[in-house]
Amino acid sequence: MSTQSPVQYPIRAAAKLTGISIDTLRAWERRYQAVVPVRGERGRVYDAGQISRLRLLRDVIERGHAIGQVASLTDTALEALLAAPAAVQGTVQPTAAAAGTPELLEPVLNAIEAFDFTQANALLGRLAALLPARELLTHVVLPLMREVGDRWHAGTLSIAQEHMVSSSLRNLLGGLMRLNTPSAPQARILFATPSGEMHEFGILAAAMLAASSGFEAVYLGPNLPAREIIAASERTCPLAIVVAIKTSSSAEEVIEELRLVASQRPMNTELWIGGGEAGQVLPALRSSRLFALHNFEEFEGHLARLKGASL
Structure with missing residues (x-):
């Protein structure tokens, strides 16, 4: 009489079955040994019991517990936590x-x-x-x-x-x-800072928000000459170019760089300028389809506008 081998799931299937990202599954294994999958010819593979345990861990974390506090618990202990009243749930609350x-x-x-x-x-x-x-x-x-x-x-x-x-x-x-760039992005948005601007965190964080909202973020980095930004936009045809300037960066040479981008970008591409002085710089650029971004809430508002227009 033959016996069937237990079903084993590769990591992509495990991610779909549990709702836990592949990156998180790997992190939980590496840092906490929450589950220890077998490594076969197809890489990591999980059995049905491990899939069940991952679902328990997911549910417990959604109730407010930190993975570091619960990764070593048995499945029975995890089930007990889920059965407990919400008022006595873990010490780390979602809020x-x-x-x-x-x-x-x-x-x-x-x-x-x-x-x-x-x-x-x-x-x-x-x-x-x-x-x-x-x-x-x-x-x-x-x-x-x-x-x-x-x-x-x-x-x-x-x-x-x-x-x-x-x-x-x-x-x-x-x-x-x-990791968060969508497989089928809705449209492209290009990110850079002009020549002389070395601070990139604003555009890097904005690019991450754009990617998580379904856009393809074309990230060019800091300190990029205007003609390079223009050339990249001509090749990629983004819906918008996002540049960031610091408060101290509104010198004439920076304005001239932005003026060049504003005048030579593709016809249907908007130009978004982020930073404390963005609103004051716009009149000097003498162009249309320009938007000042004073905070990330305004940036997300423009993302929502583009997303609605592209549907």
Whole structure:
């Protein structure tokens, strides 16, 4: 009498069955050994029991527990947590992550103050595994950028520490942007900063938001001459070009670079300019289809407008 081999699911199938992203599944295995799949000819494969356990972990985390607190629990213990009243659920409530509380950022800031680059990267990577992309940006990355900037201006963080954070966030956001680029994007949006503008976090975070909203983000990076931005836009035909300038960047040479982009971009491509001085720069560009972005809420509003127009 023959016996059937147990069904095994490759990681892509496991992600679909559990609703947990492939990146998160790998992170849970690597950091917490939440499940230990067999490695076969097709890579990681999960059995039915592991799929069931992953679903339990997913449900427990949705009730407010951190993966680091529950990864080692047995399936029976996980089921008991799910059966418990919501009032006595885990110590980490969903509102804590969603509110961007100091408790969420404090371990990262402590690592930065201690020049512990490895720990800072590990903590940020853990948050990236636990939070959806938009929540990571709005409740971790952007508040961290503001806090580090404030501490740098106050003299409590050094330039070296600020650069360390810049490196960590650039790697994190760049990786997330690649992971969140949709397989069938609705349209392209191009991101860059003009010549002389080295600060890229604004456009990098904006590119991540665009990708998570269903757009293809063509990310060119900082300090790009106007003619290179124009050439790239001619090749890619984006719905919009997004550039960012700092408050101190409204010098005539920057305005001239933006004027060149505004006058020579493709006919149907909008130009969005982000930064505190964006509204003051627009009149000097003498062009149409220009928009100033003073915050990410305005940026998301324009994304929604483009998405509605493209449907």
